[in-house]
Amino acid sequence: MGGDYYETLEINRSATDAGIKQAFRRLALKFHPSRNKEAGSAEKFLQLGEAYDVLSDLRKKATYDKFGEEGLKGGIPTEFSSQTGAWSSAYVYHGNPEKTFRQFFGSDNPFADFYTNELPLQFGGLEAGVTKNQDPHIERDLHLSLDDLFHGCSKKIKISRRVMNQDGCTSSIKDKILTVEVKAGWKEGTKIIFPKEGDQGPTNIPSDIVFIVRQKSHPVFVRQLNDLIYKTDITLEMALTGFSVDVETLDGRLLNIPINDIVHPTYKKVVTGEGMPLSQDLSQRGNLILTFNIQFPVKLSAERKQLIKQALANNKILMT
Known part of the structure; x- marks a missing residue:
């Protein structure tokens, strides 16, 4: 007051x-x-x-x-x-x-x-024939790790809300536990609605509580829709001669991925079916996409430059 x-x-x-x-x-x-x-x-x-x-x-x-x-x-x-x-x-x-x-x-x-000539009073908080209006929905962020969204999980969230007492007039603040069953493959922005879990009152319909998924950053992978991006550093020698990459997946498997192509700055290696599960069909998954940061040498000696020229010249002869 x-x-x-x-x-x-x-x-x-x-x-x-x-x-x-x-x-x-x-x-x-x-x-x-x-x-x-x-x-x-x-x-x-x-x-x-x-x-x-x-x-x-x-x-x-x-x-x-x-x-x-x-x-x-x-x-x-x-x-x-x-x-x-x-x-x-x-x-x-x-x-x-x-x-x-x-x-x-x-x-x-x-x-x-x-008594006056005015219309009779209506009591009980609402006039006759007037329906209750629902309060605007309440939005809360639900922060989840990439592992949570890969495997699915159960999250319990405590809320405090006003609840009407049995007398129908007074109210009190009580805690309640809401359980969110996170489905594998959910994306950033997914909304989970708990109908009418807001504050109760004598003249209102409680608001819906809406949790919005917010994905936390991951130390290894970057998510793009259903794909997972994995970036690794390689030397110029590796980019030109080939190599293999070990990637530990979110479900604990170790993938050994050979790279036999010449890796240029825009090169990407796509591994089909090793990305995020699709929430609408858990038997399907997105892709794992490998990108590379080529580390060029800072400087070269005259002798090394000559060797590189010879190697490139030989490569030019083979291409003709």
Whole structure:
């Protein structure tokens, strides 16, 4: 609420229970949205409901008087906390001032004593015929390693949300564990939706919680869709004369891949079927693509230059 409950009800801290009730009756009737159309009346009516909900309850009022709004809503140590470490439950207003209003007057039409030609009031938080609206969905990133996305896994995520109590009016904050079954081959940006797992309230449909896959970087492979890119350094000699590359796959196998071609700067070696599994068909996989960083010598002696010239000249003769 962020204000003083006594100031909201326009009373002092020594007010009796009868005085609290009298103040709420007067102000609630004055600021009820059905009778007061001025800007801010609905917000004032909500504040009145919360203030009365606290000050009319002896335990809540005692906590508020001693520890203020922060202690009331944040929880305080109980009288036995030195033995048990227990804290009181945090107070959360149910957010339905109409409910507080109806409970106070004990009538479906508290304006009956001074009936006007206005339309009858509707209670319970929603007018008749009005449907609840769902809160906007909540997005959270789900960071997964490349190994998680290669093999698939199960991830448990703890969320905290507001849950309505059995009385249908008050609510409390509770933890819940959501389990995401990660399927092998999922890509960056995949969305997992948990319907209506957001905060509950008397007048809303809880929002959906949406987890979005974010792939962590890998020390060896770079993923491109369903392909895995593996980059390795080679010498100029290797690029010209051939070599083999050992690659340990994500499932623990060691591949020995011979390279018999001359490796130029844009050369790539494609190994079919050694990439990521396809989530829609786990029997299929993308490719493993080898790329190479050719390390040229920084400088050459005159003798080595001459030998290279001779080798290239001989190669030119063989090509003609």
